[in-house]
Each structure stands twice: as C-alpha cells, then as structure tokens.
Amino acid sequence: MPAADDPGVPPVTAALAIRRYDPELGDEARWQRYEIEMPAGSTVLEALMYVQEHVDGSLAFRRSCRHAICGSCGMRINGCARLACNTQLTAVVAEAERRAARRSAAATSGDDDAALAGAAVRIEPLGNMPVIRDLVTDMTVFWEKLRSVQPWLQSLDDRADADGERLMTPHQYAVIAQGLLCVECGACYSDCIAVEAAPEFVGPTSLVKAYRYAYDVRDDQAHRRLHDLAGEHGMWECTHCYVCTQRCPKHLRVRELIGRLSELAQVEGLCSDAAVKRSQAFVAGIEQSGRVDERTLAEKAGAVRGGVSAALPAPVSEMLRGGAREPISDVDLVRRVAGRLRGPGSTGAEGAP
C-alpha cells in the first residue's frame, strides 16, 4: 500500500479485475486480478497508478491531470464508462459488493473466470473503439469524427468593434457554456447505443462540439453545420437513450444539447428522411411494446444496414443498460394514448425532445 497521507482513516481494500490485452503476446483479452490496499479517499486512477508503478509495470492506461479536466482516463468501471480520476475507489467497491450480493441472492452461478469472483471491481477499456493495449484504446475514429464537425469558429463577416473585440453578451456566453465543458473523454461515445449499432454515427461528443459552435453568436455558419449533421450518420441517428447524459463525468446534459441542435435544424428546415423514419419508428415501437426500445429503433430508422440484432452483442451488462426491460403490463392503454395524441392526419412526428 502506498504511504497514507491520512493515517487516521482506515484504508480501502479492493480486488480489481482488469481487462488485459497485449497484441505482442498474441493472446485473447483476459481478466487479471489485483488485490490491493489503498489509503482512504483514493481514486480508481490512484489505484491503477499504484498497481502500474509497484505491482505490475506492464499495465497500460492513459492519465495526465488527475482531476477530470484532461479527459485521458476514460474507461469502463463496473460496466459504465467513467473517468478513473474522479471515481472514488470506495464507491466502486461498494457497487461491486452490491452486485455480488444480488448475484448470490439470485443464486446465479456468476462468472467462471476466477479473476471476477466475489466483489471484484471490473475495469475495462472504453467501448466502441479498438483496444491498443490493456486500457488504452485507439481513438483515431473518435478524433476524426470530432474533426468532421469542423470545430473552429467560422465567420465570413469578422465583426469587431473599434478595439478589435467581437462582442458577445454574458447571456450569449451562457448559452454555449455547457457545451464548453466537454473534456472529450469519450465516456458517452463508449456507451452510446447508436454508435454501437451504427459505427459511422458521428456520436454524442461531436454533436456537443457542433452545438457549441452552432450556438456561438460569433459563428455565422450554423446553417451549413446543421445541414452537414442532418444527413446520414448525423444527429437524427441518435436514439434518445440518454446513456450519454447518464455517463458524462462532467455532468453535461449531453442528450439535451443534441436535442437543442435538432431543434435548430428543424427551425432551419433540415429534417431529413432519416429523421422522419426515426420518429415513425419511435411511435411504432411505443405502440407495439408500450415503451421505447432503442435497439429496434436504431434498426428501423435505417441506422444499420444488415440488421442491428446481428451487430449488437447479447444484452450487455445489466449495469450498462440500467437493467433488463420488464414488459409493460397495459400495452393497450399506451396504444390508446398514442392514438389519441396522433389524432387524425398526423404524421406521427415526435415532439421536441
């Protein structure tokens, strides 16, 4: 255990099950277990740094700032993408314990892999991107998508006052303030169901960036930006699952920002075929099962060629998707409500998110 700064408080003991992969060894990915003891208050990142520096020098992960601002340390912890540096070890140990207790109450066999036994905290690389080694992922496509939204100020008319400043009121700043907070960690992208179903989908991070520029009063290219994003693989492929909002370690309301982008696109008359299809699928899905099913939604909206069911792994972890879906008991009622809302002659377009 590293020296405690705070000897008064009992240390945290944890079993970390880390997803290991090294292309040079030519093996498949595997789980490796590390039993560690860390001073109270330690973060998951500190635990990983301790393991790398003192236990196993071969463990690879990215890190830099240690306080949730550089975006380096995105990884899946207990099935959810997060930043290791702002996640307390005790919190994820408690999660793992609850999970183990649930499993033993349900008398499920659990995993055959010994590394995962008991209340092990599971640490895996981010999803929706290839793994380079251990927890280090290849983010090339992620960065390319970010670049594809042309994340720089574009203004044909460089309006400036006498001193050369371009004006922007505090209110206009506040409009984009939330979009500015994105640290480009990829947590939302990792767990985005639409990216999983349709790898070309531009993804939530790029849409947040697009929002930040489309709503910047100094930028006069909003229409073109929205036009580009209203096409294939753009904003309409989002399934409204809200996983991005749930995941964001910076507490951005990611899905809401995407919604605001869509609103602006609608105002600009940029509702694509895909958007209409998606909305229809949304309503049809509700009528059929009584709830929104993001997976069939992506498929019906034409997000994936070849069928989404093939593209998706079996129900990912319970944790990841917020539990298996219970069927709705009174589907008929939902259908009646939907019929009412639709009214005669409606196209079935969904309202503003």
Next chain:
Amino acid sequence: MIAHEVLIIGAGLAGMRAAIAAHDAGADVALVSKVHPVRSHTCCAQGGINAALGDDDSWEAHLFDTVKGSDYLGDQDAIEVMCKAAPGDIRALEHMGCPFSRFENGRIAQRPFGGAGFPRTAYAADISGFVLLHTMYEQVLRRGIRLYQEWYVTRLVLDDGVARGVVAIDLLTGKLHAMAAKAVVIATGPASRIYQSSSNSVDCTGDGMGMAYRAGLPLMDMEFVQFHPTGLRNGVLITEGCRGEGGILLNSDGERFMKRYAPTKGELASRDVVSRAEATEIAEGRGIDGFIMLDLRPIGPERIRTNLLQVRELSMDIAGVDPCEAPIPIRPTPHYFMGGVRAGVDGRSPVAEGAYFAGEVSCISVHGANRLGGNSLLDAVVFGRRSGEAAAAHAAAHEQLPLPESAVRDQEAEIAELAGRDGDGERQATIREELQKLMFAKVGIWREKGALAEAVDEVRALKERYARVRLGHAGAVFNTELPQVLETGNLLDLAECVAMGALDREESRGSHARTDFPERDDEVWMKHSLFTRGDDGPVCDTAPVTITRYEPEVRTY
C-alpha cells in the same frame, strides 16, 4: 527519416500557439507531443490570462506590477515585450474563437488577481486554460498541421552548436525515429513533479529542460518554484475563491492562525505569505497529519453548492470529504516553475542556433523570482507566437543540415542497455517517490543551509541508484513504463539544479525563502543563476538582470 522545416515539441498552449504562428508564416510545421494535445497540462489552468485591455489600464501598469511581483528579478525588456503584446494577442485568441467570459456590454470580462493593480485577468469561468487549449487545438486542426501525438521525444540533437532535430519514440509501436528540422521549438511545459503532491499534471516532468540541459544549454533561475496555498493531498488545487467566499484556515488547535501572520488580510494575504504560514504551522507541529484544515462551513451549504460547485466535487471525488460537512485537508502545493531553459524574447537560445523555447519550459525571465497569477498563460501565448514566427523565419533563411545518424543509434543503445539490466534492480517509482518527498521536505517553502546541503547529497545518491534502475516492462506497444523511467532521469537532473541553486542563493527573494538569510540582498544577488551540465553535476554561474525602468524597491503589498 522524418523531416519538417519547423518541429514543435509539445502541444500545450505555447507549442500550439507556436505551430500556428509558424504555419501562418509559411513554414512546413509539425507538432510532436507525448500526449494528445487536449490532454496537455495547460487544461488545468483555471483562473485566467492577463492583458491591459481596460480603458483605464495600460501596458506600463502591467509591466510595473509584473516587475514588482518578480521581486525585481524579471528582465524588464522581456516583460515589456510581453505586456505590450498582451492586448493584441488576447484579441487574436478571441478571433480564433476562444470563448472568454463577458461583461454586460459584450466585451471580454476581466477579474482582479493577486499582485495586480487593476482587474486585468481575462477568463472563461473557471476553465480558462482549458478553453485556450481547445481553441488552439481546433485551430491546429483547421490548418491541417501535422501532428505526431503520443510520441515521446528523448533528445534534442545539436551538432556544431546548431539544432538538427530530435529523436522520438512512437509510443504506439515503440519505434525510435529521427526527426530532422531546420528549427526546433521546445514547449514541453513545467517540471514541478520533482516534488510530491504537485498541482501539475503527472506528465509535467521537465523533459524539455532535461533535454536542453543534456545538450549543454544553460538553465536559469531554477531555485524559484512557486507554492500555492491550498492543494488537496495529491496536489489538485482548491481555488483561492474559497477564501474569497469566506472559507477559513485552521490548525490542529482549531485556531485561525492566519490572524497571527497577516493581521489585516488574514486568509486573503498573498499566496507566498499564506503558503509560508501554513508551512510554519505544520513544521511547528500544529498541522493535522501534515495538513491544514480549510473550513468552508462558515460559507454555508447553500452557497457552497451554488458558488463552489467544482470545489465541492473535487473535494468529494479526490479527498472523499464533503466540505458542507467537514473541513478539507489542504497543504501548500508546488505549483509553478519560474526557472527553465534560458531564452531570449524570440524564444531563441543564446547558445544553440535553431533552438527555441517557449512556455513554462523556458526562462525568458518575465516572472523573475515570483510569477503573478495570469501571467504564465500570457507568457505561453506571447512567446509561443514569437518563437513560432522566429523559427519560421530561421527556417526560411537556412538549409537543412544533416542530423547525425548516430543520434538514433545512441538512443537505441541506451534503451537496449536499460532493457537488458538484470531483473532485481529498483523500479523508477521508488526512486522518484523518494526524490519527491525529499525535495518537498528540504527544498520546499522554507529553506536553510543544512537541509539544502543534505538535499544536494541525497539527490546525488538517488542519481547513483537511478543509474541501475530496472525497466518494469519491455514490450514495444504502448509501453508507459519506458517514458516514466526517462522522465525520472530528467527529474533527478533538474532537482539537482533546484537544490544547488537554492543552496547557493544566500538571500530571500520572491518564492525563495531562506530562514538563515531572511532579507533580499540586492548587492550580491540581484542576478540570475545559471546551470550548465558538467561532468559531475551542474556548473553554476550567474548573469545580470536587465533593468530598464524600475530600480529595485522594497516589495510590500
């Protein structure tokens, strides 16, 4: 072999600003960085960036405040260049899209900062460095500037006193590359990781200073390291705003000790005063396990939740303490390196042709013995731009000279030797952790001859142990252990300079406080210290300070 006209090492604020300037001047530019650009340490800066934008403010006033803040050790010609350029450079950033917070009238807002006679600090909420860094990255993307990201540069190659390029490891493949250039701009940031619990990113290991030092270039003013009064146990900063809002500092007796040190200003006295007071309390046994308590409860939970949201999050996420319920354990944290590689106002090295330095790696000497908050982002922007321009001009006027083939071979041999050492040596972490503790304890806020002399010896002993260090992983693909070992080598070299500089300088000035020499001594020490690599450790020398307008006066606030 990879070749570009201008190579920029480091993709933080200074490096990317340099790349943009060199590109816009028509040069073929490439950026090399050990982390993806937006992961660079600049993103940590919260407070803001200084410029005399206001109608009642002037660059002359900014100059005066900076000279005084530097405790008269800053070079006044360089400070003048920086302060004059500041308004234009800030507006240029604004035009590139940087989102600054605004006044009601729509103009760039400015907040007051310590040591400034005017609210002169432009900012973006509490993410100023972060938005600057992202704006720069986006401008780099826009220009299609070539990026070698996650490439670790191991050495600066000089031949006949002329920079020829660098050697770098592509971390993805583990392969070594020679990278030739007509001009090299080094912008690799700070070295505060020589200390434990520094506020700096884990990557701030002074690689550029180490490279330059090994190549024979002089480092300057290395003994001046600024401490910030409120760092969490791992160095992550809790903003000064907490004390502004009414947070108080308590020792183990529950006493508001700042009343004793600064009866009028109390907790709101200047950074160095508060840091020194905390260090004294801890040293005299009135700390709690080595910490002081920052109690925010007088502010009330309501206000904490609205005005100090980030602080509350950091404190809960990192220290596991909710400041609405309990005080936060804090202590002074090593924060900023005033010293660095000696360079002129165009970032040019006075000894190596074609080598330029900008940002925290450099010592152009605008901060002297103590930097003012908000001046280091400005330093990075102004001298980043200027060094990029100068490097492009140099490249346009010169032919590419050959990069000696031995450069890569030598590096390969060094790494092979390291990888081939037998398996029972120490790993770098034990050595580095000892170094960090020792520097914190003996070359920290309060300094004194005996402890400093011990520190020099101990650093040397650690260097000997480092000569036998063992590599904890030998794979090629994304080996994070190898750069860590090389980084620790840099830290040891730099720590030795810091300790020796602190031992030599028998006075107290700015951040350098000697208990045995409590006064500033302008007779003897109104000069820069220089460190050049010798056979056994640094050879120390001095250089005059440039004074153009303001003769030294007693520094009181």
